[in-house]
Amino acid sequence: MKTINVGLIGLGTVGGGVIRILQKHHDDFVRDQDIDLNLVAVATRSPEKAELLGVTDIFFPDVNEVINHPDVDIIIELVGGTTAARDYVFAALEAGKSVITANKALIADCGHELMALAASKGAEIAFEASVGGGIPIIGPLRHTLAGNRILSVMGIVNGTTNYMLTRMGEDMLDYDTALKEAQAKGFAEADPTADVDGLDAAAKIAILASIAYNTDVRFADVPVEGIRNISPIDLELAQEMGYSIKLLAIANRTEGGIDIRVHPALIPLSHQLAAVKGVFNAIYVVGDFVGETMFFGEGAGSGAAASSVVGDLIEVARHMAYREQITQPVWDSEGLPIRSMDELETSYYLRLCVPDRPGVLAMTAQVFAENGVSIYSMVQKGTHDNSADLIYVTHKARESAIQATITGIKETGILTGEPVLIRVEGAEG
């Protein structure tokens, strides 16, 4: 049996979960993995956390003492963000130490550089916990599904927004009420921007696209729309039409390159992703031989993310202990182009707030016709204040054409509110 010594930076909820797993299952890992995983150094900006977790004896006030600790073989970085954490991870790799991280922002920002540095130092960087919390997804993509060309990745990868959309649909809560409820339950942060504006999901889909398509895709490459303008009426209308509304993170392999984006989408109730409720996450993957697969589980939370961190830790420790060859993720061997959002072709749900008077429907329909966008269905719903909602669902159309349609309708001056555009995904034909 070999001993592998671990240093842990960051003692937040996930860090606490990692400590609990290493305590509870230490002897199981000895028995089943033939490895003695030994936590020998921790650092945190809040020393009281070290006390709460009972690790004051291995607490170091200076992060660098953990990174450069002569006994430490592997560094777990759970600080998060792209400022201090970036320095810690680069420093650890520079020192030739392998790194396990849950830091999606960092990997989506400079994963390529980190992997290149790790490779040059004979070290490893692993980040299963950066996407989908406890859900095994990076491992399966890299290993079990390695025989496939991946064609599509489509995920509900943000629990906060999925909880909010679920509650808005179930009880017709408005956005603000759903957000407050999520905050009260600890599912949303005081500043919910990263979640509700889709930024968290964008970082995650950039990472998944890099792994799935062997291409260096970064956070900044992902067009993103959040859920702030979704109303309960949209969820109600979608339901009537046989759809659910989900914030989807999408990356498809297409002829023209990688089609990548994050936005709310209508998805048929019969689609496996539509059954994913509340804070749960799921990632739907299509490969050219495996066909459809889906990976479901808890996308956040102390135990779930810690499960993925320790899964990575065991794998990296085995590589070190038993001279298994380090298998860096393939990140840029294909280097596909990223397709412009304008080239997207899908169906659209467009809700327009208009005055409830004759001629308005004709006027808006005319703009669809001028832009060559074919209408599949239209519903008109009166609202309380002499205005109406016109809800159009289109046949497949180009993103550029639907955007021109919206611009054209705005220019008629008849809209009494911001139009709501939601793309339709996962439907046949």
Place this chain on the structure above:
Amino acid sequence: MKTINVGLIGLGTVGGGVIRILQKHHDDFVRDQDIDLNLVAVATRSPEKAELLGVTDIFFPDVNEVINHPDVDIIIELVGGTTAARDYVFAALEAGKSVITANKALIADCGHELMALAASKGAEIAFEASVGGGIPIIGPLRHTLAGNRILSVMGIVNGTTNYMLTRMGEDMLDYDTALKEAQAKGFAEADPTADVDGLDAAAKIAILASIAYNTDVRFADVPVEGIRNISPIDLELAQEMGYSIKLLAIANRTEGGIDIRVHPALIPLSHQLAAVKGVFNAIYVVGDFVGETMFFGEGAGSGAAASSVVGDLIEVARHMAYREQITQPVWDSEGLPIRSMDELETSYYLRLCVPDRPGVLAMTAQVFAENGVSIYSMVQKGTHDNSADLIYVTHKARESAIQATITGIKETGILTGEPVLIRVEGAEG
């Protein structure tokens, strides 16, 4: 780059899929895995298949020529069954060659011996395709989820029966019609015994239990009931009560050992597994830190199973090519006892065919009371021929108590048909 030479035994649908993947993605594997996977020898009892697949130049009429071929590094066994295939796999491992197999019957029958032999020879045996077709499940259990103690594994692991139950529920098809439809579509074999009687599912859950619980569980250890006595009325009644009926393969870690079984079960429509329709499979796994996860995909079919075979092939080839340490699955490090089915405690759905006359309800209810089985609900449905269906749903009860209840009711002599007992799974409380 290293070259790894592969021998393939069995050119059925999965074998054909493996050849197609190796042809289509050979260069991708060179680029991304740094391995030249080279098919150098095939054997099949039907030489015309070698011709159809365009591999006559590497065809050997004698399987042993493939197994003992001096260039062959890894053997893929896709013959199936426990007779000839058993000899081939033992012979290959004896010769020190690693083996990839999709053979659930073989692994569930003598996986322990195979792994011991592989370990003694420095070889490896991999079998991701033996459970869940293309769904990554053995890989995630062994690696990403390795930080957890697994608490529960519950799967829809047989596509034939899931297709039949789906169609029986959707269109009120009876068992025979659903079976004929499945056969016509190629989802069921001419002799459907292994599928409809749950034997296929029993082999798969034995394998999953061995991996999840570090215990040598075999096919013969699994109590099994198939779906032959399920009628459309059961699916209709279940739906009314908010349940779906699925053939579930279950293995739970309990205080008294491993609770393992295969039988039809009522599962709440809100449960993630209830949304798994048609020939799709899904495996729901609960770990002590990760919480709930689910793995969904195509459980059968040429491409899906071949995807898992090639995923294993790449991993084993990398181990060989780059001296990565071979990681044998942990199979018996815990050696838990297997709990008797009598100790099961769950709710039960029990449908009784009785004459439609006064006193019958009281007579049956009396037997429940005598056996200490508490009734949650009862519905009586008249049928066309002066008889009735009494449908009881119980509170949680012991399996031994419900079996005694059924025996007692039979002894009253009032039943006009075989009682239908379906266990309830996945419900709260």
